[in-house]
Amino acid sequence: MAASDNKGNKGILLESGTNELELIELYIDEVGGYRGYYGVNVAKVLEIISDKQKDAVDIAGADIIVSGGRGMLGKENFALLRELADETGGVVGASRSAVDAGWMPQERQVGQTGKTVRPKIYIACGISGAIQHLVGMQDADVIIAINRDKEAPIFEVATYGIVGDLFQVVPAITQRLRALKQLQNKTGI
Amino acid sequence: MSHNPNIFAAMLVVALLFFIWSCARRIRLMTLGKPENRFDQLPLRIGDMLLYAFGQKKVVAKLFGLNHAILFGSFLILLLANGEFLVQGVFPHLSLALLPHAIYQGLRLAFDVVSVLTLICVVIALARRLFFKPDYLDSAYVKGRSFEGFLILAFIALLMIAYLGFGGVKIATGLEPGEGVPVSRFVAALLAGSANLTAWSNFFWWLHAVVLLAFICFLPHSKHMHILTAIPNCFFKNLNSTSAQPREDFAAGNSYGVGVVTDFTWKDLLDSFSCTECGRCQRACPAQTTGKSLNPRQVIHAIKSNLLANAALLKSGGTPAVPLIGAEAEASNTHESIWACTTCGACMEECPVLIEQMPKIIKMRRHLVEMGASFPEELLNLFENMEQRSNPWGIAPAERIKWSSLLNAKPFVAGQTEYLFYVGCTGAFDSRAKHVTVALATILDHAGISWGLLGKEEKCCGDSVRRLGNEYIFDRMATENVKLFKDKGVTKIITQCPHCFSTLKNDYQQYGLDIEVIHHSQLIEHLLGTGRLKLSSKASDLGKIIVHDSCYLGRHNDIYEAPRHVIQTATGHRPAEFVRHGKNAFCCGAGGGRMWMEEHTGERINNNRVAEALTVNPGTICVSCPYCLTMFEDGLKDKGASTVKVRDIAEVVAAGLQSA
Numbered sequence: 001m002a003a004s005d006n007k008g009n010k011g012i013l014l015e016s017g018t019n020e021l022e023l024i025e026l027y028i029d030e031v032g033g034y035r036g037y038y039g040v041n042v043a044k045v046l047e048i049i050s051d052k053q054k055d056a057v058d059i060a061g062a063d064i065i066v067s068g069g070r071g072m073l074g075k076e077n078f079a080l081l082r083e084l085a086d087e088t089g090g091v092v093g094a095s096r097s098a099v100d101a102g103w104m105p106q107e108r109q110v111g112q113t114g115k116t117v118r119p120k121i122y123i124a125c126g127i128s129g130a131i132q133h134l135v136g137m138q139d140a141d142v143i144i145a146i147n148r149d150k151e152a153p154i155f156e157v158a159t160y161g162i163v164g165d166l167f168q169v170v171p172a173i174t175q176r177l178r179a180l181k182q183l184q185n186k187t188g189i
Numbered sequence: 190m191s192h193n194p195n196i197f198a199a200m201l202v203v204a205l206l207f208f209i210w211s212c213a214r215r216i217r218l219m220t221l222g223k224p225e226n227r228f229d230q231l232p233l234r235i236g237d238m239l240l241y242a243f244g245q246k247k248v249v250a251k252l253f254g255l256n257h258a259i260l261f262g263s264f265l266i267l268l269l270a271n272g273e274f275l276v277q278g279v280f281p282h283l284s285l286a287l288l289p290h291a292i293y294q295g296l297r298l299a300f301d302v303v304s305v306l307t308l309i310c311v312v313i314a315l316a317r318r319l320f321f322k323p324d325y326l327d328s329a330y331v332k333g334r335s336f337e338g339f340l341i342l343a344f345i346a347l348l349m350i351a352y353l354g355f356g357g358v359k360i361a362t363g364l365e366p367g368e369g370v371p372v373s374r375f376v377a378a379l380l381a382g383s384a385n386l387t388a389w390s391n392f393f394w395w396l397h398a399v400v401l402l403a404f405i406c407f408l409p410h411s412k413h414m415h416i417l418t419a420i421p422n423c424f425f426k427n428l429n430s431t432s433a434q435p436r437e438d439f440a441a442g443n444s445y446g447v448g449v450v451t452d453f454t455w456k457d458l459l460d461s462f463s464c465t466e467c468g469r470c471q472r473a474c475p476a477q478t479t480g481k482s483l484n485p486r487q488v489i490h491a492i493k494s495n496l497l498a499n500a501a502l503l504k505s506g507g508t509p510a511v512p513l514i515g516a517e518a519e520a521s522n523t524h525e526s527i528w529a530c531t532t533c534g535a536c537m538e539e540c541p542v543l544i545e546q547m548p549k550i551i552k553m554r555r556h557l558v559e560m561g562a563s564f565p566e567e568l569l570n571l572f573e574n575m576e577q578r579s580n581p582w583g584i585a586p587a588e589r590i591k592w593s594s595l596l597n598a599k600p601f602v603a604g605q606t607e608y609l610f611y612v613g614c615t616g617a618f619d620s621r622a623k624h625v626t627v628a629l630a631t632i633l634d635h636a637g638i639s640w641g642l643l644g645k646e647e648k649c650c651g652d653s654v655r656r657l658g659n660e661y662i663f664d665r666m667a668t669e670n671v672k673l674f675k676d677k678g679v680t681k682i683i684t685q686c687p688h689c690f691s692t693l694k695n696d697y698q699q700y701g702l703d704i705e706v707i708h709h710s711q712l713i714e715h716l717l718g719t720g721r722l723k724l725s726s727k728a729s730d731l732g733k734i735i736v737h738d739s740c741y742l743g744r745h746n747d748i749y750e751a752p753r754h755v756i757q758t759a760t761g762h763r764p765a766e767f768v769r770h771g772k773n774a775f776c777c778g779a780g781g782g783r784m785w786m787e788e789h790t791g792e793r794i795n796n797n798r799v800a801e802a803l804t805v806n807p808g809t810i811c812v813s814c815p816y817c818l819t820m821f822e823d824g825l826k827d828k829g830a831s832t833v834k835v836r837d838i839a840e841v842v843a844a845g846l847q848s849a
Contacts, residue, residue, distance in 0.1 A: 132582075
């Protein structure tokens with residue numbers, strides 16, 4: 001299959017395991033649309049690893065979602081949520097403001113203009129709970145909200161609410177879960 | 190000093206035939222548009238035409254518009270001089286000199302002075318384009334420094350030079366007296382030494398003749414056709430609400446909205462020929478200002494370009510070859526631009542010749558939604574929720590009354606209750622807006638107003654779906670709501686949302702609802718003004734207050750003072766103003782259904798507005814619309830300025846009430 005880029009150069013579509021090609025140019029269209037890899041003979045392509053695969057998580061189907069909002073304060077802090085999600089077998093979601101700030105990709109967005117989710121457990125961290133977010137997650141079986149502001153509307157829908165600093169609360173929960181798991185493994189319960 | 194009248198007559202006939210053919214072709218194209226009655230209320234129309242076209246009211250609202258106003262006035266006066274020139278060119282013995290002497294002398298003086306004034310204005314206009322060109326003179330397809338613009342200015346300048354030159358020759362040769370025409374006499378003095386006055390005479394006469402005829406021929410083919418269309422365009426202005434779009438007739442076989450250019454009405458098409466690309470709408474547009482592809486000026490330009498590009502096919506009843514929607518081209522509108530409009534109405538407010546840009550965008554949205562189910566994916570949720578549960582979030586209708594659990598709220602009962610408090614979806618469901626609802630209810634109780642609710646029976650007004658082009662659902666919602674109001678015997682409605690307010694007041698008129706609809710800013714102003722509502726203290730913890738005009742309260746319904754009076758009474762101080770305020774206020778970004786969509790391109794509109802607010806270091810931004818409330822609070826968080834409060838005027842007033 002041949003495709004051309006916007007300069008009209010002809011390229012050959014790379015597929016893993018099939019073509020023997022030397023890469024001369026690599027095009028990744030982050031916004032969507034056509035993704036093409038261009039090359040001429042030589043090398044064997046073993047595997048194509050793209051950002052898309054990394055983010056190809058369907059939050060709509062997850063049982064446990066750990067979501068972060070503006071209160072996460074930065075992209076790097078989402079590592080805290082990822083740890084908690086890994087520990088619980090869940091996935092990381094985000095509010096619009098976190099997506100808007102570029103901390104999380106669009107496909108992780110929960111809410112009116114993102115995905116509507118119905119997980120067993122939804123953990124909202126640093127999410128105030130504007131109605132546009134609530135409508136995307138309020139049908140979760142259990143909602144756990146962690147927020148510094150006790151007036152935050154997220155507590156109106158939360159099954160369990162924790163008023164506190166998520167940067168202390170979230171790692172504490174993760175730690176506790178780990179400890180429990182280790183105990184389980186040791187005792188074999 | 191002679192020219193051959195026959196040669197000139199032949200040239201004139203050719204030029205006039207070409208002019209008439211060009212105009213007729215365009216008028217013919219306009220008549221391909223759908224019918225629309227713009228012939229009602231003639232006295233009002235004539236008045237508006239005098240005010241906006243001849244009075245240049247909106248033109249002079251901007252400083253440089255003065256230059257245009259002088260040119261326009263001069264043009265009207267010189268129309269007489271040029272008319273005389275054409276007639277005299279064919280019939281040399283006919284001239285204005287046949288008029289009584291005093292009148293003729295007066296006219297000569299007027300022509301003389303006005304010609305030089307015009308020349309000065311042309312030089313200023315040239316200088317502006319060359320040296321001080323504002324960015325908004327450029328659009329994607331029309332540049333401020335265009336050949337066309339310079340050509341027209343050159344035509345006008347040459348006409349003036351030729352007129353004054355020919356006048357000078359007549360004086361220099363003694364054909365006419367030099368008294369009373371100072372400029373021509375000055376030119377005569379310059380020419381006096383010339384050996385060949387006859388040659389000068391011929392030169393100026395033919396220069397005038399050729400340029401004038403070229404001007405006439407060129408006019409209909411350029412953006413300067415506005416000289417012919419702007420006056421009727423002002424006459425045919427929209428006399429109805431600026432925010433309410435026309436209804437559709439839902440019947441089998443009908444098509445809805447505008448998919449091809451001739452789906453527009455003839456007035457829409459006249460609009461497109463009236464635009465002279467001044468760029469004022471472009472500068473005012475919040476979408477354009479924040480880097481979106483929408484440019485209201487290009488929307489109009491695309492309609493004209495599309496009509497002309499498809500002219501032959503359209504006239505023969507064929508399908509247009511150039512699409513009106515979907516292509517990134519001069520004669521087309523991209524989907525992205527059509528969905529970027531907040532319906533704030535700033536474009537229409539700005540337009541000096543009263544072009545209606547925004548409704549055309551809604552008509553195209555209608556086509557996309559109703560005929561192609563083509564709309565941004567975020568809207569799928571919204572449309573479903575609106576259709577199934579009559580609110581934007583799909584929340585159960587039973588939850589509409591949750592906010593009132595702490596208050597003594599009663600249902601509306603005809604005969605016993607004076608006002609229906611139409612809470613609206615945001616006021617009923619949004620936890621932040623519920624504070625405003627409670628504040629307003631408290632105010633009503635304090636003032637002893639008899640009010641009631643529809644409770645679970647209340648439905649969404651449908652504002653967003655209508656502005657988003659989902660006219661079919663809106664039609665159903667409006668029909669149901671009007672029936673509900675009538676069945677319940679409602680005669681007066683209070684709203685706290687300008688979108689509900691405008692929809693109930695203006696859009697529902699099309700559905701036969703003609704009752705009193707009041708926005709809470711008006712009601713509170715009235716209650717405070719009449720002393721029916723007394724404040725026990727003045728709100729003092731709000732810091733410096735800046736007031737934001739909601740588009741659907743201000744521009745679309747002309748309510749500017751009520752919120753300001755309320756704030757002044759409640760705090761003792763007149764609020765501070767945005768740079769862009771009143772009629773020039775900048776949208777919060779949520780109107781036109783944009784509340785339910787993401788901004789994927791450029792700066793967020795609310796952030797732009799918040800940044801403007803922050804320049805005056807406010808303690809509180811005061812709003813009177815739940816959408817604006819959300820957008821400002823969101824924007825302040827984005828800007829890291831959460832210490833600045835956002836308050837609805839009802840909250841400011843309620844804070845000054847003694848707790849009951």
